[in-house]
Amino acid sequence: QQQVKQSPQSLIVQKGGISIINCAYENTAFDYFPWYQQFPGKGPALLIAIRPDVSEKKEGRFTISFNKSAKQFSLHIMDSQPGDSATYFCAASSGFQKLVFGTGTRLLVSP
Amino acid sequence: NAGVTQTPKFQVLKTGQSMTLQCAQDMNHEYMSWYRQDPGMGLRLIHYSVGAGITDQGEVPNGYNVSRSTTEDFPLRLLSAAPSQTSVYFCASSYWTSGNNEQFFGPGTRLTVL
Numbered sequence: 001q002q003q004v005k006q007s008p009q010s011l012i013v014q015k016g017g018i019s020i021i022n023c024a025y026e027n028t029a030f031d032y033f034p035w036y037q038q039f040p041g042k043g044p045a046l047l048i049a050i051r052p053d054v055s056e057k058k059e060g061r062f063t064i065s066f067n068k069s070a071k072q073f074s075l076h077i078m079d080s081q082p083g084d085s086a087t088y089f090c091a092a093s094s095g096f097q098k099l100v101f102g103t104g105t106r107l108l109v110s111p
Numbered sequence: 112n113a114g115v116t117q118t119p120k121f122q123v124l125k126t127g128q129s130m131t132l133q134c135a136q137d138m139n140h141e142y143m144s145w146y147r148q149d150p151g152m153g154l155r156l157i158h159y160s161v162g163a164g165i166t167d168q169g170e171v172p173n174g175y176n177v178s179r180s181t182t183e184d185f186p187l188r189l190l191s192a193a194p195s196q197t198s199v200y201f202c203a204s205s206y207w208t209s210g211n212n213e214q215f216f217g218p219g220t221r222l223t224v225l
Binding site: 006009032034041042043044045046049089093098099100101102103104 | 115146151152153154155156159169201203212213214215216217218219
């Protein structure tokens with residue numbers, strides 16, 4: 001049972017464009033929604049995270065939009081750069097640290 | 112400060128062999144966990160620990176054992192390797208406090224079981 005559904009599986013965006021990755025969850029007890037970025041051959045690293053008391057969080061070119069009623073959240077990468085090419089994972093957890101991950105989105109930003 | 116370290120980086124096993132994947136962290140994190148990453152399936156939790164002497168099962172625990180004798184180390188044991196355990200394994204650690212859920216991942220161990 002996939003508790004966090006992520007789409008698309010892969011994404012190609014032109015340099016300077018906007019990358020959008022979507023996630024949907026089922027468990028209404030989830031209260032922490034991070035996004036992790038993973039480069040080839042490396043472990044995932046936290047990119048940005050949000051809690052359900054806010055609808056949006058922005059850090060530089062990266063923004064999380066959160067829709068509690070729809071049980072959806074998304075990552076927007078503005079002015080996408082070739083260096084953003086990586087695999088992105090959404091995740092969710094309830095209370096402590098037991099994260100449930102989405103299946104990942106492979107982003108390629110073409111020069 | 113080395114963060115989360117994992118050894119070995121690569122390993123090839125034959126079916127039925129056993130081995131231990133090592134994980135260590137120097138950040139004094141209470142929480143440690145093991146994930147496996149397979150194409151199209153994201154990261155799936157194998158086992159986790161909330162402190163020395165305390166471990167629990169995650170989503171896919173079968174075929175794996177863990178122990179936590181110290182805060183720093185959290186080894187993962189494959190008892191009798193099977194081809195289905197071919198995967199990339201990641202260890203992660205974090206503080207055990209609400210409001211600070213960031214997990215720090217190691218560089219991974221790529222395991223192939225023939």
